[in-house]
Amino acid sequence: MLRCSxxxxxxxxxxxxxxxxxPLCRECQIYLRHHPNRADVRKELEEIMAGVDKALVAYSGGKDSVVALYLAKEVYGIRKLEAVMIDHGLMAGEAIENARRIARHLNVPFTLLKYDYSDIFREALLKGQSPCRACSKRTMEKLRKYAAGKGYRYVITGHELPFGHHPYREMREGVVQIRLLSMMTEEERFGILEKLPFEFPELPGYTTNCLVLGPALERYWEKHGHSFEQRRIAALVRYGLMSREKAEEELRRPSVREEQRRLVFERLGLEEPFKRGRFTGR
Ligand SMILES: [Zn+2]
Structure with missing residues (x-):
């Protein structure tokens, strides 16, 4: 089998x-033709950040949004900040506590909005699909509405720079999303986390907060024999933001703890297939 070099x-x-x-994949071929320049992206970010004195931080309690909150507060010194966390119903309890603790540590007001995304998760698990795109789309829309309602023009997120885009994006009703971690390496992120009272919950998959990801990856593996995070992680490697070794580790078949799998399936009312032993994993 050919592997992209x-x-x-x-x-x-x-x-x-x-x-x-x-061997080169199509995404890398495009990347090599239109090389995003790290310095240009960072400059674009600095320019927009110079005009931000009030912002909502899309705060998942995961490591990337924690880094974004730190940068917004300590590096850019934004005067009025609010860290808004959306609990989709299956967040790790430690992640919510972690989020609250760090917001307090940085002296930023913390808001927790609770919703139920069972429909998205149930469908993903039943069909063996990734829930991530639908989940993050719904979350961004809820945050955009919240921001518009409270008069915030800017929503800062810990997202990576997507393919060939700018580090910011116009949303509806004049709200602008700023991807504050654009072109920032894993190493730089960990360097910031070391300064904070951050405790990583041990969860399978590229997440430090979501309980659904592990079981969803397991289901996807059963069906397709590889991870659905391949594309996102491939982009990080291509941009030189993550090492190949780390990426290969992230893309291995996850090992989900029995209790996590059971909790997710029971909460989603999917205990029947679980009991039949279809989801016993490996
Ligand atoms: Zn490639």
């Missing part, structure tokens, strides 16, 4: 061509 895609997850004797 630049990122971690292989023939299962991307189209791969041989270019100058080397």
């Amino acid at each position: 630049l990122c971690v895609h292989d023939e299962r997850t991307a189209k791969i061509d041989i270019i100058n004797g080397k």
